[in-house]
Amino acid sequence: MNKPLTFMMGKFAAVLPADRRYCRNHMWCLQSDGVLRFGFTTYAVRLMQDVYFLDWEVNPGDALALNHKVGHIETSKAMSDLFAPIAGTLVRLNAELLNDPSAINVDNHGQGWLFEMTAVSDAETLSVQEYHDFLAAGWEKTQNMLKGHM
Amino acid sequence: MSRHRITVVLSQAQGKHPAKRALEESIVAALLMEPGLEVSVIPHLYDLGPDHTGRRFLGSVRGDMVLLSWLFPRAAFWVLDRDGIKGQWGETQLKPPADDDEEETGEPQPAKGIGSLDVPDRTIYCLDLRDFNQHQPYVDEIRRVAEEGKVRAEAKQRERAPAPIVQLGLNLRNGDTPVADALGSPNGAPGSPNGAPGFTADQLLQAPGRRWYPVIDYSRCTNCMECIDFCLFGVYGVDEHERLNVENQDNCKKGCPACSRVCPEQAIMFPDYKTPAIAGAPIGAIGNLKIDLTKLFGGAEKDALSQAVEERDRELVADGRQAVGTAVGLPKRQEHKQEKPKDDLDNLIDALDALEL
Numbered sequence: 001m002n003k004p005l006t007f008m009m010g011k012f013a014a015v016l017p018a019d020r021r022y023c024r025n026h027m028w029c030l031q032s033d034g035v036l037r038f039g040f041t042t043y044a045v046r047l048m049q050d051v052y053f054l055d056w057e058v059n060p061g062d063a064l065a066l067n068h069k070v071g072h073i074e075t076s077k078a079m080s081d082l083f084a085p086i087a088g089t090l091v092r093l094n095a096e097l098l099n100d101p102s103a104i105n106v107d108n109h110g111q112g113w114l115f116e117m118t119a120v121s122d123a124e125t126l127s128v129q130e131y132h133d134f135l136a137a138g139w140e141k142t143q144n145m146l147k148g149h150m
Numbered sequence: 151m152s153r154h155r156i157t158v159v160l161s162q163a164q165g166k167h168p169a170k171r172a173l174e175e176s177i178v179a180a181l182l183m184e185p186g187l188e189v190s191v192i193p194h195l196y197d198l199g200p201d202h203t204g205r206r207f208l209g210s211v212r213g214d215m216v217l218l219s220w221l222f223p224r225a226a227f228w229v230l231d232r233d234g235i236k237g238q239w240g241e242t243q244l245k246p247p248a249d250d251d252e253e254e255t256g257e258p259q260p261a262k263g264i265g266s267l268d269v270p271d272r273t274i275y276c277l278d279l280r281d282f283n284q285h286q287p288y289v290d291e292i293r294r295v296a297e298e299g300k301v302r303a304e305a306k307q308r309e310r311a312p313a314p315i316v317q318l319g320l321n322l323r324n325g326d327t328p329v330a331d332a333l334g335s336p337n338g339a340p341g342s343p344n345g346a347p348g349f350t351a352d353q354l355l356q357a358p359g360r361r362w363y364p365v366i367d368y369s370r371c372t373n374c375m376e377c378i379d380f381c382l383f384g385v386y387g388v389d390e391h392e393r394l395n396v397e398n399q400d401n402c403k404k405g406c407p408a409c410s411r412v413c414p415e416q417a418i419m420f421p422d423y424k425t426p427a428i429a430g431a432p433i434g435a436i437g438n439l440k441i442d443l444t445k446l447f448g449g450a451e452k453d454a455l456s457q458a459v460e461e462r463d464r465e466l467v468a469d470g471r472q473a474v475g476t477a478v479g480l481p482k483r484q485e486h487k488q489e490k491p492k493d494d495l496d497n498l499i500d501a502l503d504a505l506e507l
Contacts, residue, residue, distance in 0.1 A: 024448065025446075025447045025448035026446065026447060044443075044447070047441075047443060047446070048443065052167070052169075053165075053167075067448050067449075069449075072424075074440070075440075077440060077441060078440050078441040078442070078443045079424055079440050079441075079442060079443070080442060080443035080444045080446070080447045080449075081424075081444045081447065081449055082447060082448075083447060083448035083449065084448075085448070142446065145441075145445070145446070146441060
């Protein structure tokens with residue numbers, strides 16, 4: 001039942017634990033005590049590699065729309081704006097990461113969590129199988145994007 | 151020793167990125183061993199306001215200059231120009247290791263812009279600190295540039311002060327590093343022979359606040375004024391020569407690069423913006439840059455114009471004004487064409503298309 005799925009990124013195996021849900025912006029979503037905790041999937045971390053900087057532009061208590069810009073990340077290979085994975089209210093940011101974001105690389109499913117939100121519904125999220133299919137469907141396009149640096 | 155002197159200015163990264171600081175320090179340490187160089191360190195160039203000592207120092211530099219910064223060379227050069235620190239563009243041979251499958255850009259295109267005014271006869275070289283993570287390529291290039299400048303100067307038989315004087319604006323870590331020891335007190339250094347007043351390290355390195363404003367590449371700007379029409383915050387204006395300029399840079403909305411997307415010549419740069427094309431990357435040369443994963447992580451995919459309109463509306467609303475959408479100040483390059491009925495030429499071209507040659 002709780003068997004993780006694996007998505008092959010070329011030779012790299014991105015393991016997707018089955019104990020949580022997933023978002024289209026490549027974050028996982030884990031519910032506990034009424035809040036939803038989010039973090040980067042292994043797929044996202046593999047694309048970014050070593051995280052150098054993490055910057056948040058929102059504060060706990062902020063109401064966020066889906067895809068509201070929440071911050072920015074810079075890594076050894078990439079940079080990106082970050083967006084709210086679902087609509088809801090921001091509860092907490094992982095303060096540890098601001099001092100040292102390396103937990104994102106070391107333990108992306110645990111200590112490297114990003115933020116917590118409350119939401120009316122998590123209907124936007126995907127099951128592990130759905131996320132796996134989502135990755136498979138986008139993989140070729142993603143590879144082209146990486147090659148083209150677009 | 152060479153009588154030609156060259157000023158090397160290192161503009162630090164924003165923030166306190168340890169890897170960046172380490173590179174900066176190792177470059178400065180290596181350059182201090184080089185004869186004939188005057189080395190100074192200033193904060194991030196783009197952030198320096200008119201009253202900042204670092205900027206006044208830059209303004210006092212005469213003769214050839216090498217600027218090392220965490221900006222694209224084109225952006226750094228035109229930030230200097232904007233600050234009245236002008237010179238001829240120095241072509242650097244420092245090139246980042248190219249990606250294997252990256253095609254080289256062709257010959258540099260002849261500048262079609264209106265150019266800068268009152269450019270003195272000296273050369274400014276801008277090197278990008280993101281190109282290499284070792285100091286050696288920079289030191290080698292600065293040696294080459296110094297040699298090039300010497301040859302040029304000898305040709306002009308310019309009179310120079312004899313002694314190379316090292317002026318350091320940065321007390322590396324409490325002044326107890328070998329570099330600082332080798333220097334003695336930088337504050338005690340006499341004013342440089344070219345008449346620059348002495349600048350203390352503290353003054354030079356005083357942390358400036360972050361700034362945000364457009365920088366115009368006048369080698370590209372054609373004075374078409376589309377940015378004036380588009381920006382509704384009064385950032386742009388024209389000077390006494392009827393040339394476009396950035397008149398009220400503090401009106402500019404932090405993070406908003408909309409006018410840059412609208413510019414038909416890609417002459418408007420925001421040097422700190424994350425997208426290389428807007429930050430002043432050379433056209434076609436995107437090798438060795440970080441990948442922008444924004445689209446993958448949930449950012450919307452849009453064309454430049456609608457993105458610009460959206461960014462502008464967001465800033466208008468944040469200012470308590472009405473969003474205007476596409477109604478105001480958009481270039482109407484294609485509009486008239488679509489209104490007219492097809493003429494003979496259009497029909498001919500359509501016919502050719504239909505042949506699918």
